[in-house]
Amino acid sequence: MTDPRVPLRNPIVAAALAFLMPGAGHLYQRRFFKAVIYFVCVLGVFFWGCSLGEAKAVHLRWDGKSRPGETRQKTLGYLAQVGVGAPALPAALQYLRYESQTAGSDRSEREPNALLESIDTEFTGRLMHTTLGHSMVTGHLVGERRVGEYGLSQQFDGTLTGTLENGKTVELKILGTQSSGELDLGPRICGLDNVTLSQLDEKPVAQEFSADRRRFYCRVVEATDPFSDAGMIEGTIPRSWVNHFEVPLTDEAMQYLNGKLGKQYELALVYTWIAGLLNLLAVWDAAQGPAYGYGDEEDGEASDSAEARSSSASAASDQPATAPANV
Secondary structure, eight states: OOOTTSOOSSHHHHHHHHHHSTTHHHHHTTOHHHHHHHHHHHHHHHHHHHHHTTTOSOOOOBOSSOOTTOOOOBOTTHHHHGGGOTTTTHHHHHHHHHHHHHHHHHHHTTSTTOEEEEEEEEEEEEEEETTTEEEEEEEEEEEEEEEOTTSSSEEEEEEEEEEETTSOEEEEEEEEETTTTOEEEOOSSOSSEEOOOOTTOSSOOOOOEESSEEEEEEEEEBTTBTTOOOEEEEEEEEOOGGGTTTOOOOHHHHHHHHHHHTHHHHHHHHHHHHHHHHHHHHHHHHHHOOSSOTTHHHHHHHHHHHHHHHHHHHHHHHSOOOOOOOO
């Protein structure tokens, strides 16, 4: 039963808006004070948690079976986070995209030379070349990632046009296959990726993860001879925001994040859970109105009337009787 004193307009629409965006349902009902309170408080707690977790606290994994080298994960906490509405809903879509990327790769392996990805982006890294030596290199990488000729593994064929650290401009033919260890390309859709540059460095380096960069390691060949071996390039290429925002994290990425943030990551999870659960109360308030005050005015009025009658009766009983009038 809703309170007739609160104009809820269409409760279903108000509840839907309140779920999609904290405070939107109350704004629709012209309950402006509550709209501001829910918007600021719920989203404030949610985004504070996201900040503590370096924008990686909100993601969905619901593995039916373990992937090779990974444990089965079910992020039950997302069931609380999704209560905050639109800010957490992309995680469900990203989970489907992430899963389809893996499934699509498996299906494509049955089709030799099937195009998996076209790459046209900037590159930053280093070069080990038979004639150019060792040097840092920045430039533009263009090429295609395809399924191998026999439907196995993956291969990359492209060109890197760049500048070495000594200012020399180079144009390198890039060609490598994953099965031979001549290609290592980070996934297109990934929440957090290992981009450690270690293949061309003799010294041990600290492990490095990135969400907005992808690792790229490939063989360099002579332009006239695709079977030659002129060297290797190792570096990173960009990953767009839409391909890492609220994307599921691998086991390796989770271990890295927990090791880096420690208890701060757990606190980030708790804040985002609390925000989602708080917004469920806001949804209920938008649909049903305040959770207090139902019918209290009628009860109060009845009580006041009873007290008034009792006071009148008491006053009448205390008044002295008057003598009968003489006829």
